[in-house]
Amino acid sequence: MWGPPDMKRFLKPGWLLLTFYSLIFFSFIYLPLAVIIIYSFNSNPMDMTSWQSFTLDWYRGLFGLAEVGPSLGTSAIYVESTDQLLKALRNSLIVATTTTIISTTIGTATAIAMTRFRFRLRNAYQGLMMMPMMMPDIVLGIGLLIFFVTLGFKLSLLTIIIGHCTFLSSYVFIVVQARMAALDPALEEASADLGANEWVTFKKVLMPQLMPGIVGGAMLAFIISMDDLVITYFIAGTDSTTLPMFIFSMLRRGVKPEINAIATLIILASLIIAVIGLYLRTRQVE
Amino acid sequence: MMRRQSLFLASLLSPVTIYLGIFFIGPLAIIAVFSLLEPGLYGGVVWNFYHWNYGRMFGWADGVIEYYEPIYLKILWRSMMMAMFTVIACLIFVYPVTFWVSHLSQKRQMFFMFLITLPFFTSLIVRLYAWLMILKPSGIINDALLWIGIIDQPLDMIFTRFAVVLGMVYVMIPFMFLPVYASVERLDRSLIEASSDLGARGWQTFLKVILPQTLPGIAGGSVIVFIPSVGNFVIPDVLGGAKGLMIGNLVEQQFLDARNWPFGAALSMVIMTVVLTVMLIYALKIMRAGQNVGAS
Numbered sequence: 298m299w300g301p302p303d304m305k306r307f308l309k310p311g312w313l314l315l316t317f318y319s320l321i322f323f324s325f326i327y328l329p330l331a332v333i334i335i336y337s338f339n340s341n342p343m344d345m346t347s348w349q350s351f352t353l354d355w356y357r358g359l360f361g362l363a364e365v366g367p368s369l370g371t372s373a374i375y376v377e378s379t380d381q382l383l384k385a386l387r388n389s390l391i392v393a394t395t396t397t398i399i400s401t402t403i404g405t406a407t408a409i410a411m412t413r414f415r416f417r418l419r420n421a422y423q424g425l426m427m428m429p430m431m432m433p434d435i436v437l438g439i440g441l442l443i444f445f446v447t448l449g450f451k452l453s454l455l456t457i458i459i460g461h462c463t464f465l466s467s468y469v470f471i472v473v474q475a476r477m478a479a480l481d482p483a484l485e486e487a488s489a490d491l492g493a494n495e496w497v498t499f500k501k502v503l504m505p506q507l508m509p510g511i512v513g514g515a516m517l518a519f520i521i522s523m524d525d526l527v528i529t530y531f532i533a534g535t536d537s538t539t540l541p542m543f544i545f546s547m548l549r550r551g552v553k554p555e556i557n558a559i560a561t562l563i564i565l566a567s568l569i570i571a572v573i574g575l576y577l578r579t580r581q582v583e
Numbered sequence: 584m585m586r587r588q589s590l591f592l593a594s595l596l597s598p599v600t601i602y603l604g605i606f607f608i609g610p611l612a613i614i615a616v617f618s619l620l621e622p623g624l625y626g627g628v629v630w631n632f633y634h635w636n637y638g639r640m641f642g643w644a645d646g647v648i649e650y651y652e653p654i655y656l657k658i659l660w661r662s663m664m665m666a667m668f669t670v671i672a673c674l675i676f677v678y679p680v681t682f683w684v685s686h687l688s689q690k691r692q693m694f695f696m697f698l699i700t701l702p703f704f705t706s707l708i709v710r711l712y713a714w715l716m717i718l719k720p721s722g723i724i725n726d727a728l729l730w731i732g733i734i735d736q737p738l739d740m741i742f743t744r745f746a747v748v749l750g751m752v753y754v755m756i757p758f759m760f761l762p763v764y765a766s767v768e769r770l771d772r773s774l775i776e777a778s779s780d781l782g783a784r785g786w787q788t789f790l791k792v793i794l795p796q797t798l799p800g801i802a803g804g805s806v807i808v809f810i811p812s813v814g815n816f817v818i819p820d821v822l823g824g825a826k827g828l829m830i831g832n833l834v835e836q837q838f839l840d841a842r843n844w845p846f847g848a849a850l851s852m853v854i855m856t857v858v859l860t861v862m863l864i865y866a867l868k869i870m871r872a873g874q875n876v877g878a879s
């Protein structure tokens with residue numbers, strides 16, 4: 298009954314101004330990403346922020362196709378850092394993949410238990426699942442660090458994976474629980490009435506319906522794991538640098554022009570994953 | 584039948600119970616323990632009860648071995664203020680846009696929601712690096728201001744508290760947008776109509792009708808923005824320099840440079856207390872609001 302036109306009447310004097318402001322707001326959000334992408338094609342090796350001319354050298358350098366850098370002497374550093382970059386990327390992919398599998402399993406199982414069963418400690422579990430998401434990263438990071446060191450764990454990719462799963466299980470849980478809440482329990486009841494036991498009902502009735510939620514949760518876990526810096530920073534061993542850590546240490550040491558090319562590729566990769574994920578979700582809704 | 588069901592439930596819940604029991608509750612408990620231990624001379628700890636870690640921050644140091652250093656409380660206060668500024672700035676930036684988006688067609692609403700959430704999925708460190716480039720003396724903001732002629736020398740924007748708050752606002756915007764938008768979208772528009780039909784001015788309608796109805800979203804968004812802001816250490820590290828130091832940086836220093844783990848643990852207990860207090864207040868308010876709705 299109260300469609301948009303009525304509201305527009307209320308806002309009319311300011312509507313144009315509001316539209317103008319909102320569009321500026323959205324440009325503000327994308328400005329930083331645009332800046333990096335543009336600078337990644339800037340050939341100025343001394344100051345990336347002043348434009349010289351268009352080049353693809355930084356990308357070529359990343360893939361080892363070109364010797365880049367102002368002189369031969371420094372180019373050795375670039376090649377070395379490319380190797381480190383690839384190693385960091387590999388570490389990140391190992392961590393994110395393993396973390397995604399473990400946290401999706403834990404989060405999904407918990408979400409099913411919480412929506413299909415009534416039990417005494419249900420509220421306590423709900424609170425427990427929210428805690429890791431609300432706990433500041435740095436607290437969890439140093440907690441895990443002390444924990445691992447005190448118990449004699451060697452800091453490695455394994456400790457990073459363990460750390461990531463503690464909070465990513467909660468993210469998966471939230472996404473899958475939302476999906477669970479939207480499902481019709483009558484289907485499972487029908488399955489049980491027809492004589493299927495819990496496991497068969499679980500496998501044949503619940504899982505297929507739940508799959509979009511599980512995939513969504515898994516993608517979220519993968520993206521956050523790939524991107525996590527704070528917790529990783531504290532519990533990574535010397536040999537287990539991940540991609541965000543690599544960039545972070547690059548920022549601390551002083552940046553090199555190729556960082557723009559790296560950053561652009563990271564932006565592109567994460568945008569592709571996010572677009573696929575969000576597309577899948579909107580298709581479900583329809 | 585019942586037994587099989589509870590067996591099923593147990594098998595669903597055991598992974599999370601074991602996992603979080605060991606790797607979440609364990610670390611939190613060990614921080615609490617460590618914050619009350621004596622720091623060893625060359626890093627590490629001595630297993631003695633030692634309350635001076637807190638005394639050093641809050642002022643009951645003995646003045647012989649441990650000194651009271653007001654700087655810690657000062658930086659804690661500063662961090663809380665910066666997180667507060669971040670919350671307020673996020674809210675001011677986001678609030679008008681949520682109204683705008685909520686008046687678009689269904690399809691466009693989806694599109695702009697998508698635009699808001701998308702940057703969240705791109706690397707945090709890359710986005711911060713971008714701000715480093717933008718705020719630099721030779722970055723585009725200074726270039727633009729110089730070109731227009733507002734300033735004749737580049738402004739020092741990088742490595743200031745302003746840069747830190749700006750970075751935090753930028754990163755936290757989706758977290759403020761989504762809850763506020765949810766409450767703006769649910770606004771009872773007939774009430775707004777009624778209010779203006781009855782002769783209320785725009786700002787009166789806003790204060791008496793719109794603002795109270797969107798308050799739950801504002802409160803939720805504020806909590807979600809405040810909590811990760813107050814203990815942040817990456818954003819002040821990248822954009823803040825020495826002037827923009829926050830409590831999270833102090834914790835990091837204790838662990839990686841000073842190697843005084845018990846004191847670092849005590850500092851993070853303080854962060855945890857601030858966060859839990861904010862959450863508790865929020866939860867109590869929500870419960871009270873729920874009771875009021877139930878009573879009326």
